[in-house]
Amino acid sequence: MADKKKVSIFNKMNDTSLLLTITIVIFVLMYLGAILFQGGGFTKPQMFFNILNANAALIITATGMSIVMISGGIDISVGGVVALVSMSCAVYLDMKGGSILGSVLLALAIGVAFGLVQGFLVAYLDIQPFIVSLAGMFFARGMTTIVNTAPFNVADPEFMALKDTRINVPFLGSVNKKGIYVPAYVEIGVIVALIIMVILFIVLRWTKLGRSFYAVGGNKQSALMMGINVKRTKFLSHLICSTLAGIGGYVYFLHVGSGSASHAMGMEMNAIASSIIGGTMLTGGVGNIIGTLFGVLSLSTIQNIVASAGLDEAWWTGITIAAMLCIFLLIQSVVMAQKNKVLKS
């Protein structure tokens, strides 16, 4: 009887929600563990909002990455695009005396341009997405140093005002040592990230385009037979991902306020890792934007735990992220194998 019940639970849950549940449970346990055993900063809500503030750009790029991965591709150029956007915007604002609106348009233009070229090469010329985006990454990183070699801070007053804008979150402030109430706040980037997430969640869940991403990633042949334009869908997934990398680049720029060729080093790997931890399958067809959000949160929570546990030597961060990625990949692999076995029997 027990076995029968297990089967029914497995059957009820589709792949996406099964992996999503695992991720959310692990994140909640981890955060609770951090509060219980480390206390300190983790008990304050602001700690959570700081994680959001620092990772708004990663949330946006990881969302784009999830869409590409759901439709069966991969894009490793996002980190390079983020660096190129922040450097170009910094140069445009500081040296050319450009306006804020102009810099936003510039960021979007860079993202869309990368998306158009990469999407065309992947979808219409049938070149492997890894190779195309590898070249994209090379190109973006190289262009960043061609635009400007030395890192520098932007001093434009209008931009600084935008950068320092804080949006208070009601009811979640805390009282500091002097007894003054300090409201909890988030930066503009977080709002942008949340809006994008809501839009894309709706698109993926309830629109024809969103469902065709899953169909193409799940099985290209059957998607073709269902009458889905596979090439166009793939093209759009890359276009969306690169455009989001452009927006993410601007949010990143808004957070750090400087341009540098070494910005967002390895961000593509963090974005891929977040998507995987969030339950997006690399083989395509399975994934969820909410999961990606929790992936980013888990990743940065563990970084914060490592930092506040006194293991702040640089190497621990790399090792813990890799260990976590490894564990989640193994969970995915084992869970899927188990599920297939249960379904077959």
Place this chain on the structure above:
Amino acid sequence: MSNLKKITSNQLFIPLMALILLAVINLINDPGFFKVTLGTNNAGYPVLSGYLITILDYGSELGILAIGMTLVTAASGGQDISVGATIAIAGSAMLRVLCGGNSRPETIQAPIIVAFLVACVVGMLCGAFNGALVALFKIQPMIATLILFTAGRSIAAWINNNELPIVPDPKFSYFGGFIPGIPIPTTVFIVAICIAIIALVLKFTNLGLYTQAVGINESSSRLNGINPTLIKFISFVILGLCVAVAALIKVSRLSTINYSVIAKDIEMDAILAVALGGNSLSGGKFNMWSSILGAYVIQFLTTTLYKFNVQSDALAAYKAVVVILLVVFSAPTVRDYMAQLFKKVPFMRKEAA
């Protein structure tokens, strides 16, 4: 026409054409590019110098990695992106053995051969880890190796407590430089040995055949009695060994290590070498010699770009353009289109007839 077709369809055609193109560009730019002179180095020993020698010397790590990367690509249909990071791990382990945990030792604490063997074991262990994830747990190679890619440089720093030991023995620097009295860079000999070994292995064992069989169709190769899991695993272990040899050269060049910079982006160059050699990146048939030639073409390109005063950071942008042109022209869709285009040209049709 049939002869022409035979030549262009050969796998060595693309890297050779790229090589000739680069050579012509350099010849026009600077006729002295191919001059090789016999000079003396700081220690007073005779050494050969010139751009060609530089390419042969500095292309050797890439050439060695291309061997392993070709096998991994052919067997698993994916690439190992952790080679740069595992070079850091293997190099760090080598230094740890040589310097014995002391960052400024007076003499080396262990024979060089022991340190090298330890590095080989470490490299093969890293390869085995990747191989196990790919072969046993069926995780995509690019993602499985992402784990070591993220952690590798951190582990390398951790092995030596984030210190940068310097090897005191001048003998250690022979591997990445010159042996006194021999004017040819030692790395050339190391590559020659590696190529000889892999040539013998491919000739006298079934490794090449089995690897291709697994890459072309995994389930049918299993039905034919080949163990695909084992073949994939072995290909990653061989790459691990190649990584250890490359690490020996890399570390020996400086007699020390810089964890965040050593062999940076070399994984991209190694994958590029395989692609440039005309091998399908989704696995299956491979041509080892074409990959190795591809590695040297990439080094040729790098040297050429440096010669045109391109900054080392901006190098990537130019390489990216080359990669895109390369993959666009070798894409099946584009090839079909070009073939149709050629059919429309009247004189071509006449020749074909």
